Amino acid sequence: MVVWRANISAHLVGHGLKWLWRKTKPMAVIVVITVGVVHAYNYRKKQVRRKKWNSAEKDLVILHTIPRGRYCPNLSPFVVKLETYLRMADIKYEIDCEEPMGPKGKLPWITLNGKEMADSQLIMEELGVKYGKDFSSNLTKEQNAVSRAFLIMVDEHLYWCNCMWRWVYDRDYNVSHLTVWNTLLPFHWVYRPLVARLIHLQAWMQGVARHSQEEVVDIGRRDLEAISCFLGDKPFLMGEVPSEVDCAVFGMLSQFEWNSRGSPYLKMLDMEFQNLHKYCQRMKVRFWPDWNQCLNPPRT
Template structure:
């Protein structure tokens, strides 16, 4: 078995500064599937020009959900085997909501002049081989994406209000947890971690980060999933044994 995950570079101690790549990396670790992680910036050769993508012995799969579905089928993974039909519907709805949160998170890094300098400087410090002009070009490109998607037409506070409502809904669904569907980890937890960790562990004090810090269950989920992924465990007991 030779699995290679291609995704964006890491930042602030995370293996990927993009939630979709971190989502897949976390899923692979939770399922104890060995893989090689290749960090790239140029997505031009990726399926549909998007990262992440997976190379499975020459079979290339793009899109984070498609990658997880491919791995689940091929290796008959048990992580979601016991989900009820209702839980599977919740899984889908939460993933779609996080797609909305993605745009607000990305906006906070690239579009908001209050936080862009901190993001730019941190990225260049972590990855000195990257030229500042490349990031400026990426920023201009993202401005176009935000305008066409719609989030770029919002003033910052109105944009953040969308993301804050997503986080409030997520905290309500998680409840006492510790995981999205109770005591055991499922694929949805890997997805949630990809997004929450890319907010919570960032050393940039955006309104989104403040909201996650203020929600004890969301913050605990960040720590627990990081500990579990590092150990390849999927139980609540394993999370409590991990170091926060």
């Protein structure tokens, strides 16, 4: 009896699946064809873009990133970091926003003489070798060690504190007003919540999001305090001359200084760590004399 019932059930399921396939087959075919066409179209556009980038002027760095911001040249501290380095090293470059995400699924990335490179720090190190622009060569071993520690703290720790404020804690959703994206697509109601969910998941895996908001803000404050204490009255982090670590520190602080209206971190720069506020202005004047022209829309 059990076997008979099992055979009947399998027979009914089989008929049901056949009926469902007959009904949905046209739609399934349309979906498969549409996906294939879109994939082929995107692949073709990708090849055209690479052909254009590969035929660019020799030794011209094509910096791939998201569009310019309203108050800061970019919403990504890593883009500001890399672009500041390119300016520090006097390397000729141009901005391209057609394909922001690179071969590692991150931004920024660059194309140079047909070669693709990703990760801001690795790019800086490779360009430093290629162009002989190692701004840390005059530092002592101890200074290089300290630079490395600050680099990791900023890129891998303070970064997540900023992400949590920008995408998760800020109930005014100021990120929706930092770029022209909000006029080009339903940024505020569609894109922002999706990114916020993704950022929160990533920050949870990293560990920062497992703390309370008060704890995360205090973690960020202690990172800023460490930078402020070490900077002191020096013009740059390692002394009188800027080095690569300044690119990373400025890239992150630029987000607090210009892209975090209403955040506790901006208040910290204004009240507790005024030397960091002055540091941002100093870096801006030295390496970004065209800052206002690099905004979208440009300012006079």
